[in-house]
Amino acid sequence: MRFRSSDGTELSADVRGSGPPLVLVHGIAGDAARWGSSRRLAEHFTLHALDRRGRGASGDAASYALDREIEDVVALVEAIGGDVLLLGHSFGGLLALEAAARTRVAKVLVYEPYAPADPVAEPSATTSSFFALRADPEAILVRFLVEIVHMSESDIAAFRATPWWPRRLAAAPTIPREMAAVETHRADLAGLAARGTPTRFLLGEHSPEFLREATARFHASLPGSDIVELPGQAHIAMDLAPDLFEREVRAFFGPG
Secondary structure, eight states: OEEEOTTSOEEEEEEEESSSEEEEEOOTTOOGGGGGGGGGGGGTSEEEEEEOTTSTTOOOOSSOOHHHHHHHHHHHHHHHOSSOEEEEETHHHHHHHHHHTTSOOSEEEEESOOOOSSOOSSOOHHHHHHHTTTTOHHHHHHHIIIIISOOOHHHHHHHHTSTTHHHHHHHGGGHHHHHHHHHTOOOOOHHHHHHTOOEEEEEETTOOHHHHHHHHHHHHTSTTOEEEEETTOOSOHHHHOHHHHHHHHHHHHOOO
């Protein structure tokens, strides 16, 4: 599916399956293929897996802003129309929450979204150091998974074995710009709270504390939302425990 965002950038979503429309928004260093281990969801929903700008089949703009990414999700939801369901992971979870604050969706499910409680005016030294690695995508990706996501060596090894690891590498140069954008971004979920859109947060039992804190903070800002903890999991249950992940998606959105 091809569509244009509000700034004119042409974007793409991989569409498959049947049933209610479900938009999938991937996180940092991914593309639409990151949902490959959740392909059985297509038996219950019409999946619209977004290639976020700058990767996959989507275009990009000369300059980058997190706000444009939010507008991209809004544009996809509105291009589909009707009672759209929205699922976002990590950085994509933040985009999903803020997009749902700007346009109508039926339900929102987010897995460990992140934005700081106190944004900074300039990117941190750690984030700035990632820009120096742009010529080495694997160094960027592995460092991000180890230092930021706190993935174990065994989880990274399992991640490397997935068929979409090469596509992760292809998207790795976009990691620094998205890290910088998040650090300086103040999330605004007031519109979502006012809409009263049913919202659920997924949280890995063993996820890093900064993701657990952000998830709890977002949950507290949305009256009526709830949190479901994924036992034994961290940040990528859709890859390491796909059956559990799919059950939780269907439990919230319905059987399709």
